[in-house]
Amino acid sequence: MDMRVFDLFKVGIGPSSSHTVGPMLAARRFLHESGALADTKGVTVELFGSLALTGAGHATDRAILLGLSGELPDRIEPETIESKLAVIAASKTVRLLGRHPVPFDVERDLIWHRQLSLPGHPNGMRFTLALNDGTLHQRVFYSTGGGLIHAEDEVGTTDAGPPRTLPFPFDDMATLLAHGRGSGLSIAQMLRANECVHADNDALDAGLDRIWDVMSACIERALSRQGELPGGLNVRRRAAALWQAARDDAPGLPHDAIHKVSLYAMAVNEENAAGGRVVTAPTNGAAGIVPAVLRYYAVDCRPADPANGIRDFLLAASAVGMLCKRNASISGAEVGCQGEVGVACAMAAAGLAAALGGTNDQIETAAEIGIEHHLGMTCDPIGGLVQIPCIERNGMGAVKAITAASLALSGDGMHHVSLDQVIETMRQTGADMQAKYKETSLGGLAVHVISVNHAAC
Missing domain, CATH: 1.10.4100 (2-methylcitrate dehydratase PrpD)
Known part of the structure; x- marks a missing residue:
């Protein structure tokens, strides 16, 4: 088991590691790995299962907006969150990773699927970029607890690099x-x-x-x-x-x-x-x-x-x-x-x-x-x-x-x-x-x- 101490103990913000920290990290990572921000005209986020059912009380919607804006849970100052979200709400625009502005209407572009769950975990979310050429770029992420996330296509895969040899490996x-x-x-x-x-x-x-x-x-x-x-x-x-x-x-x-x-x-x-x-x-x-x-x-x-x-x-x-x-x-x-x-x-x-x-x-x-x-x-x-x-x-x-x-x-x-x-x-x-x-x-x-x-x- 190659899990680190700092996989469990992570600095973040409340109120939830799975519903706030995880979605913020997932939104930011999706944009970083998309490679298509310059050709993007819109973004949609869909929440499933527990994320949809309790996400409003767990600030999942707020976390998604902050993650799309490029914020990190261990670095953002909690006192600045309200003003950042107010700018997004007033302009109906989110600056992807803080750079590329696209329209974003929370009522239209953040979708709560309260009756549906994705197969990989109760905390599922789907991100979609609408590109200028009419195509879509999509990816599903799961927030599995403690702020840990993985993409749907990573399930069952291993790191590309050589495995680390631990002096005391243990799985139990x-x-x-x-x-x-x-x-x-x-x-x-x-x-x-x-x-x-x-x-x-x-x-x-x-x-x-x-x-x-x-x-x-x-x-x-x-x-x-x-x-x-x-x-x-x-x-x-x-x-x-x-x-x-x-x-x-x-x-x-x-x-x-x-x-x-x-x-x-x-x-x-x-x-x-x-x-x-x-x-x-x-x-x-x-x-x-x-x-x-x-x-x-x-x-x-x-x-x-x-x-x-x-x-x-x-x-x-x-x-x-x-x-x-x-x-x-x-x-x-x-x-x-x-x-x-x-x-x-x-x-x-x-x-x-x-x-x-x-x-x-x-x-x-x-x-x-x-x-x-x-x-x-x-x-x-x-x-x-x-x-x-x-x-x-x-x-x-x-x-x-x-x-x-x-x-x-x-x-x-x-x-x-x-x-x-x-x-x-x-x-x-x-x-x-x-x-x-x-x-x-x-x-x-x-x-x-x-x-x-x-x-x-």
Whole structure:
């Protein structure tokens, strides 16, 4: 498996990695690879499946326009987005990659196929360029979770270049644990060795440090912001006020550290819901869990070497995320929220166990516990917004991650259910789950709460 740490941890913007970050990247990439901008007179974008059903609440339409304009999710300043979109709306023109202006009417040229899905993945999109000679240039892309995308014609293909030889190749946790027993290395050390095939240690550390810096800054920023979140549900930001109250209360209660962890996670996901800067971990919908548990480690666990502990945390967490992505899914549209909050909880539990000096078997146990107790969790966002129940689920997932790590570290790593088995169970559960519970807002809380509220009016 040649997946990188930075395939899972990517800097982007909210509210969704699959519905915002992925479509933005796909739109930009389509234009870059088309080679026909100078001969283009128009562009059309069609959205299918979950992208069409919840895309309005997930800002997919906005992301598409920004991607067509050449913007990147890790570089665009969130504060500039509204003005950029206002120019497009007022002029009914989009400048492809910021250079070539073509007419674009959102009502006409952005098409929502809410009753149709493409075969490759629930998050499908088709881009079409209309050329001056009357021909069309089309390509289909899929957004598969965590901001990862691939074109339809890339399915089943491999990179044209020679395959990279990793010192510790693994497609399941059993193989990674066997590598550890043979080499005497920790999971974090083996992931570091694999990463150093791509970059040297200094570059890797700089990348990991940047990920933590963005996560930490997001927590700090969100803990100072109040008001309502956009989207029409009138959801109030709560984390900042609760954080201030927790700091003002004295003397502290024994559970205060855990209470604060839940607030860190909720703060990140409030920022995500507002379209702010976050890190996919492994997705935006579950972006608060890993940074919340990381901050708990760095502050409340009082590590002797926090910098290297944070790096080990992220490396060990990424191993779990890679396995979940490869052998199941991290997409709510594909397997429900068990693949987002559940996977993030497992990653954070594994990372914390690693940073606290756990053995490889204890790290695997922590991850298994984290996923096991999210099995079957549906993705049913009210109003198609990444707010209810998503924000609170991150707070609960962070607390569960700490509990999972604590349970694992108090044992010897022996347990009845392996991580590989629970990942396969998650995949099968997702396959059996009805589509209305997989990021479509057609079932669960998304329907029940709205229907009850309407009945009360």
